[in-house]
Amino acid sequence: MKLHHVGVACADINEEIANIHRLHKVIDQTPVVFDEQQNAELVMLTLEDGTNIELISGKQVENLVKKRISYYHLCFEVDDINAEIERLTGEGAMLVSPPKPAILFNNREVAFLYLSYGLIELVSSH
Known part of the structure; x- marks a missing residue:
């Protein structure tokens, strides 16, 4: 597992x-996209040190935003998503959302899990 980005x-x-x-000095930014499966607007920004920050807005994070919580998740890139879930x-860990294609990542599969x-x-x- 390699840290890929921080979700905000x-x-x-x-x-x-x-x-x-x-x-921050932003060196790259994707277009803002709406992901129907996540019911959220998403964008990825890359800072000059290589750190990736994913911004998420919409229904998916509505309760966090109301509570003034901006940290959402850490994302790790993996070679075999199913083996890593297992x-x-x-x-x-508790599987929150099974693997599904994500528009922000060119339809590569993503999954969400809750850890300690x-x-x-x-x-x-x-």
Whole structure:
């Protein structure tokens, strides 16, 4: 597993994009996309040190935003998403959302699990 990005919940994705550009040196940004399966607007920003920040707004994160919680998840890139899910659930993780294609990642599969330290996303490396 390799850290891929940090997921951040926000109320207004365009406002938060502007905030991040103001606070950090952004070297790359995907277009904002609406993912019907996640019922959320998504965008990925890459900072000059290589850190990726995914902004998420919409129904998916509405309750977090209302509670003023912006941290949403850590995402790890994996070679075999199903094997990693099996390994993590065997260690006590709870599968929240099984693998499904994600538009932000060119339809590579993603899955969400809850671990002792919070929510993680797994994204397939291929």
